[in-house]
Amino acid sequence: MTECPSCGRFVGPMGACPHCGAKIQRRMSLRATKIVAIILALGGLLALWMAATHAEPPTLSIAEITSTMNWAYVRVQGTVTRYPDYDTETDSLKFWIWDGSGDLLVTAYRSEAQSLRESGLIPAIGDQVTVEGTLRVKEDFAYLTINAPQRVHLQRTSHVEVSIGQLGLEHLYDKVTVRGMVREVRQPYTGLTLLEVRDDSGAVDVTIPDDLVVLTGEPPEVRPGDYIQVQGAVSLYEDAIQLVPDKAESLVLLNEAVPIAQTRTIGSINAGDVGQMVGIEGRIAEVRPFSAGVKYTVEDGSGQITVLLWQDVDRAVAGREALIVGSEIAVQGLVSEYQGELEIIPELPLDVQIVRARELTYTPMDIGAITPEDVGARVSIQGQVTQVTPFSAGVKYTVRDETGEIILLLWEDVAQSVARREDLVVGTEVAARGKVSEYHGELEVIPAAGADVTVLAVPTATPTPSPMPTPSPQPTATPMPSPTPTPLSTPTPAVEVTAIGEIGPDKVGQRLIIEGEITQAASFSQGVKFTVSDGTGQIVLLLWQDVYLDFPDRADLRVGTRVRACGTVDEYEGELEIIPATPAEVIVLSAAPAPTVSITSIGQISAADVGQQRAVEGTVVAATSFSAGMKFTLDDGTGQITLLLWSNVYETVPDRERLVEGARVRVSGEIDEYRGEMEIIPALGIDVVVLP
Amino acid sequence: MHPLQLIGYALVGTLLSAAVAWIPALHVYNVAGLLILAALRWPEVIPTDGLTMLMLGLVTGYATLNTIPSVFLAAPDESAIFIVLPGQKYLMQRRGYEATVLTGLGGLGGMACLLALAPFAGHVLPVLRRILQPHLHWILALIMVYMLLSEWPKGTDRAPTPWGRLWDGWRSLLAGIITFLLSGLLGVIIMYRSVVPLEVAFQNLMPAFAGLFAIPWVLTNLLSQAQVPPQHVARSVDASPALVARGVGAGVLGGLFAAFFPVVTGGIGGFLAGQATAQRDDRLFLLSQGASKAVYYVGGLLLWFVPGLHLTRGGMASMLSGLYTPYTPQTYWTAVGAMALSGALAFFLLLALARGAVALVERVDYRWISAVTLVLLVVLIVTLTGWGGLLVATAATGIGLLPVLWHSRRMNCMGVLLVPITLNMAGLGPVIARWLGLL
Known part of the structure; x- marks a missing residue:
């Protein structure tokens, strides 16, 4: 009905005429259509809901996923292959699973991620997981979003105890337990810490991603030398096997030691052991420094072998001054072969232990008694340093006693390993032993190791230049026959401090000693510049980075500290500088008290x-x-x-x-x-x- | 593939759209789904980049040419005379051709604006996206609330009792709210646990949209008693350049909004822009709807090509993203060029096809065309998504009929996307799905 039966005007769908208010009989067809529509809407939704809730989601293999499956709700099973990535900003969790046919990224957001954390359903590498969620498929990439945390099923396999050397590709994603010594702790980039762990069968990197810390807490702090046990899964980075702990608690510090090398007699070590870690114990028979380190010949009665310590390892060995001929040491390291000769190369300083240090006895001979005929002979000397002359490969110290003077030549690596090396300055009383050599007609004594040089007494600091410091009591010296004593030149003051105000451009190139107080400190790209003032003037004391780094008390080098420095005068952009060549040429006379700092928010x-x-x-x-x-x-x-x-x-x-x-x-x-x-x-x- | 070849594919897509766009209620995404399945089955026939451009041409053509069925093949029944859209009003006034041309002009203007904005998209949109991303959930929630609250009562205020008058006024409003809630419920069900076969899960929404929009349309046509009067093919349109500029401006605004925001469609965008720019003129409405539709469909797909953005908006980008990723600026500019050429071609096709439609409605009863379309839709739904899809379409048809029969906005059916996606963005989607026993 479209017109009002009462007034005859158009009414359209109205139930009552908008013009006269007469009740309009509705068309049956429209009413029926409305009823059908409601039935369809409600009945259809109910049927759809029942169909949806009663259907099991299809289980897919990852390889079966195609681009037309975008938005499908599916179930996938697989092994977790990477440690979950947790983004604290977006509160999202991501991990990868592999089912043998392919890899799939699985994600969970906000409440789902939170729920997984709270219910302990965060998987670790190697865990078998079954996940349900919505597939999102891109051109060359697919991922699955978890909507129901309660539908995530984890199956954690038990850990098998293995030695590190057994780990191989066949163990990929297997759960294992290993024990060993931490050899190195490094952070290749922010967010990842790697521990190199070794047992007597091999070494493996244990990776600790930041996500592990975020998700499971802080693992115990470990340092090289610590013994640990790790429970985790085997993973692969490029071609290298790695181990990822399941959680922070899976890394445990051990109280007992885990052997990292089998102790062997030297005679039993052969070319077949190359690449293996072995331990030996023996006596140092020879010390041979070379440009990159020191080679020690060690013998144990069954044979002898070279122990090669690279410079960084050699310098850091505890009690390194005892690494001299006659001392007994225990060493563990990798067997290597160089030019047909077997070597043991310890990786860390702690791989070298001094079992029994040879006692050093000095019976110094008169310096004046040393003649060219003694070249090649080993002698002991004792005297006072009167001059320090660095050169490209080391430092020459002029040592004088009452009978004469001689050059004590320390190659750089030897100089580095001298105990109290920083005290080797003009005025220091020193005892040394070494081979006599001759260079350009001048006699030199060349110690083989830092342990061959002993600082007996250091000069007392005085504000004014003084002649030779009073020698400290000396060990009893057995006089040596002195066939041809070298006559002494005219004695000169050993420590001659130059007033800074007297240093002008005419002194450029000269070696001078200054004393004064640091008034300013600033670093630059190659090192550190200290402005030193002595009341007569000020000068820049320039320490190159390597010198500064090697200076043992560099924390004392601050404004207010009094220093004595010996160095070569130079001029740079109109500014005079004094440049020590070695840390030994700088002495802290009196350190400034630690500054009090006022903290600003x-x-x-x-x-x-x-x-x-x-x-x-x-x-x-x-x-x-x-x-x-x-x-x-x-x-x-x-x-x-x-x-x-x-x-x-x-x-x-x-x-x-x-x-x-x-x-x-x-x-x-x-x-x-x-x-x-x-x-x-x-x-x-x-x-x-x-x-x- | 050479850019000229790609543009060739786009033009073929536009011609293809001419073959299907005049069929009432047949959505371009239904055809696209079929084409994508065919292309995946026979990959040697068309490469993925060619297929992507073909789809771009198809969408561009559809955005212009689907005006024809919406004007000529949706004659309003007399019972709906108070709420007919301007296009249908024009049809009943014998001005269907003019309405089509006005809408086409709007679409052409919209695409011209897209062309003008193309150089800036790569610079502006990524920034805009970063700013808006954290706020999308509440913006969408506001849109939903606005949609529901802005519907006005359609009662006659002549019922004898106060309760009767209240019921009279609230009847259509209530129908709108119920439509929105039921379609939202439908959306949650199909998004979390779709019953369509796994292999065509990407067509998950297709039966729902067919049921919510297409089938009620053809059913309404079948029930309609209206006779389409003979149409007049005018030689001019009743619009000044200023009016065209205003209409296109409003439409572009709405279209851009719809293209950029997830879930918001061209209809919602046009509706918001229309209210924002206070449109009352029917000509403005037609122009702005044409522009909004073109910018929404074509602009939304172009966002997927923008280097550094790759925003997946709209059904077409969603379907194609599983097959192809446009990485390079060259691809973007090829797509922009293809859009411009396809848009121009589509406009001329529109003029020709509109004349054909004028002749067609004079000779063939549009109810017959609607009946054939209904059969076609059902066959398509079953073929593409199986019986599960038909179940979805059945429920959706019931919901889609509610606004038609109770004269509320059909836009409320967009709850099928708005509700689940807004819930997801707010982090509540899985919670609701669990309450419903879906997870």
Whole structure:
């Protein structure tokens, strides 16, 4: 009906005439259609809901997934192949599974990810998982989103105890337990820590991704030399087998030692052992320094073998001065072969243990008694250092006693390993033994190892130049026959300090000794410059990076410290500098007291502070490297600031291996602004203190 | 493949759209789904980049040419005379051809705007996306609320009692809200546990859309008592350049909104833009709907090509993303060029086909065409998505008929996407699905 039966006007679908209000009889067809529509809508939805809830999701192999399956709800089973990646910002969890036919990324977001965490359903590598979710398929990539955490089923297999050498590709994703010694701890990049763990069968990298820490907590802190047990799964990085702990608790520090090498007699070691880790014990028969380290010939009665210590290892051996002929040592290292000769190469300083140090006895002979006929002979000398002359391959010390003087030549590697090397300065009383040699008509004594040189007494610091320091009591010296004593030249004061005010451009090239107080410190790309003042003037004391790094008390090199330095005068851009060649040429006469710092809240630092010195304390929340150094983001609860460490400064930060995310640090430095971000830039490594 | 070859594929797609776009209720995505399945079955026939451009041409053509069935093959029944859209009003006034041309002009203007905006898309849109991404859930929720609240009562205020008048006014509003909720429920079910076969899961939404929009359309046609009067082919359109600019401007605004925001369709975008720009003129409505539709369909697909953005918006990008990834700026500019040429071709095809439609409605009863279409739709649904798909379409048809029969907005059926996706973005989708026993 479209017209009103009462007034005859158009009414359309209305139940009552809009013009006169008469009740309109509706058309049956429309009413029936409405009823059918409601039945279809409600009945259809009910049927659809029942069909949906009663159907089991199809189980697929990963290879079966095709692009037309986008948005399908499916079930997939497989083995977890990578440690789950947890993004704390988006609260999302991702992990990869492999079912033999292919890999699939599985994701869970927000409440689902949270629920998986809370219910302990975060899988680890090697776990068998069954997941249900919605497939998303891209051109060359597919992933599955978990919608129902309760539909995630984990099957964790038990761990099998294996030796590291047994680990191979056939164990990929297997759960294993290994025990061994931590050989190295390194962080190839922020977010991943690698522990090299070794037992007597081999070595493997244990990877600790940051996600593991986020998801399961902090594993115990380990250092090289610690013995640990790891329960985890075998994974592969490029071609290298690795081990990933299941969780933080899967890494346990052990109290008992785990042997990392089989102890052998030297005679039993042969070419078949090349590449193997072995342990030996024997007596040092010969010490042969070379450009990159030292070779020790060790014998045990069954044979002899070369133990090669690369320079960095050799320098760091505990009690290294006892590494001399006659000492007994225990060594473990990899067997190698070089030019037909077998060698044992310890990887770490702790692989070399001094079992029994040979007692050093000095029976010095008169220096004046040493003649060209003694070239090649081993002699002992004792005297006072009167001159220090660094050269490209080491340092020459002129040593004088009452009968004459001679050159004591220390090659660089030997000089590095001398105990109290920093005390080897003009005026020091020293005892040494070595082979006599002749160079350009001049006699030299050349010790083979740092242990052959002993500092007997150091000169007492005096503000004014003094002649030879009074020798300390000396060990009883057995006089040697002196066929042809070398006559002494006119004695000259051994320590002659030059007033800084007297140093002018005419002194460039000369070696001088200065004394004064550090008034300023600044690093530059190649090292550190200290401004030293003695009341008569000031000069730059320039320490190249290697010299600064080797200086044992560099924490004392700060403003206010009194120093004595010997070096060559140079001029750079109109500024006079004195440049010591070795750390031994710088002596701290009196260290300035540790500065008291007033900590500024990071939130208070603003652009108005640019150029000012400030000290802040905070936690490292991010660390990134860039071409010229490292940047750390510090947070103290009031705000964040970038700690910028240029490479040369970063290298000298004490305990810098602890300068990682989570560490608490105290920093003093100059405030700067870069692209709107506030930065604090310490001048020296010692301005950064990693707090316990 | 050479860009000229790719553009060739796009033009073929446009011609193909001319063959299917005049069929009422047959959506381009249904045809695209069939073509994609065929292309995957016989990959040697057409490479994926060619298929992608073919689809771009198909969508561009469809965005222009689907005006013909919506104007000529959807004659309003007299019972719906108070709520007919301007296109149908024009048809009953013998001005169907003019309505078609006005809509086509809007579409052409929309595509011209897309061409003008193309150089800036790569710079502006990624930034815009980063800004908006965290806020999408509440923006979509606001759109839903606005859609529901902005519907006005359609009662006569003549019922004898206050309750009667209240019921009279609220009847259509209630129908709109129920439509929205039921379609939302349908969306949650099919998004979490679809009953369509696994192998065609990417066509998951197709039966739902066919049921919500296409089948009620043809059913309405079949029930309609209206007679289409003879149509007049005008030589001019009743629109000044300023009016065209206003209509296109509003349409582009709505189309861009719809293209950029997930779930928001051209209809919703046009509706929002129309209200935002306070349109009342029927000509403005036709122009803006044409522009909005073109920008939504074509612009939404172009977003997928934008280097550095690759935004998957709309059904076509979603289907194609499983097959192909456009990485290079060259591909983007080829797509922009293909869009422009296809758009121009589609407009001229529209003029020719509209004349054909005028002749057709004079000779063939559009109810017959609708009956054939209904059969075609059912066959397509069963072929593509099986009996599970038919079950979805049946439920969806019931829901889609509610706004038609109770005169509320059909746009409320978009709850099928708006509800589950907004819930997902708010992190509540799986929770609701679990309550429903779907997970």
